[in-house]
Amino acid sequence: MEKVLEHVHLDVYGNLLGETVCGSGAGPTVLLCAHMDTVDWIVPGREVIREGDVFTSSAGVLGADDRAGMAIVMAVVRNVRSTEFSGRLKVAFTREEEVGRYGSKAMDREWLNDVDLAIVVDRRGNRDIVTSRGQIQPFCDPAVGAFFEHAGAAAGMPDWRMVPGGISDACTFASYGINSVNLSAGYLDEHTEQEREDLRWVRETTNLILTALGMLEQQVERLFPDRLCQFGR
Template identity: 45%
Template sequence: MVHEKLASYVERITTDRYGNLLAQKKCKTGCGPTILLNAHLDTVEELEEGREIVKNGPIWSSSKGILGADDRAGVAVLLEVAKWLETSRFNGTIKFAFTVEEECGLVGARELEEYFLWDVDAAIVVDRRGTGDIVTSCGMIQPFCDIRYGQFFEKVANDAGLLGWKCTAGGSSDTRIWASRGIQSVNLSVGYQFEHTDDEILDTDACYNTAQFIKAVLNQSKELSRTLRSLRLTDAV
């Protein structure tokens, strides 16, 4: 289903040998950063047959079993961003990685073909519970990015009037793999809570807010380029 919906918004789309869905789109002249957008396709439990989505205003839940918003909410956000790119101000290249087997040890991301990441300048992962978190590290164990990359996101949110977004530490996600390969990375909240349980819910307003946040970031592609260039120069010194 994701392949079918994504195909009309990108120039190239393929499934790698492990089952990860990979795609690419050049925007405007393409003379800008290459940004990886990532969410995972698997859920920790199978969805219950015959279940229904219970909608209580913006809060969604499942009539039985898990809702599956971890990480289908992230998938939905990235499909919305893909649809929007054609009319965006972003100048550069967007790569999409919809990974498999994240829930059992980030396996799909670990197995992703190396060539796909060679020109990636930075990554945005959409796989964090709650609202307003810009996750910049896995606890105190592993930093995902230079603090200036996270601060760029905070500034964009503030300038766009998207309140409450702050850098914080978080848990394990595919972000760990991209960061371990030297890619400046963050993981953004997407509105789900109580994931992996029958009490899982999704705040669809928060989910929409995350989509708007990513659009605001990509519309600042010149400032994003300057930030990433500054980080590369610092690393070179």
């Protein structure tokens, strides 16, 4: 992580944080987030089995929820300078999302204060753009979700769609008034021994985020006119 990010550190709760400036740095600040914990302990001595692009575990949970999200975030960071994104990227790998989002809740609000957009990668399946927790909590202005749909189409994947979802670290960031989305990380049957991960879907989500970042600077005034939206307040 220190090879591609600056100011890498563990915060007081054990979240792993870092950031980097891209281009002139004058554009938006985007947070990329995934969680480090898994729903259950990894079985000692288990084997990760690969058949084509699909990974499974020989015993217990695979742990793709949310290690796949972490892999996608790091792939984006390594490749972001191939896009036209100019701004600041912040990365947060959080603790204890599975037991109540304690890691994201414990993050320093000052570190999050300049974040314009939070992209969480912790959704099952593929091509989902989660923009709310059910009908309970909106995560972002509808224009932000529509922007990601447009980015998907621009990347040759027109079936990325806004959907409601469940609990994730996006709930935390949205509660602070930060426009947030939760994107598919490519796993299925999470929290079970049938959990599997499709590498093709990892590539698709990585491509979506890179495409969105490359398009973001031209959309800043429309998407973030006041930087922090008021939908969650």
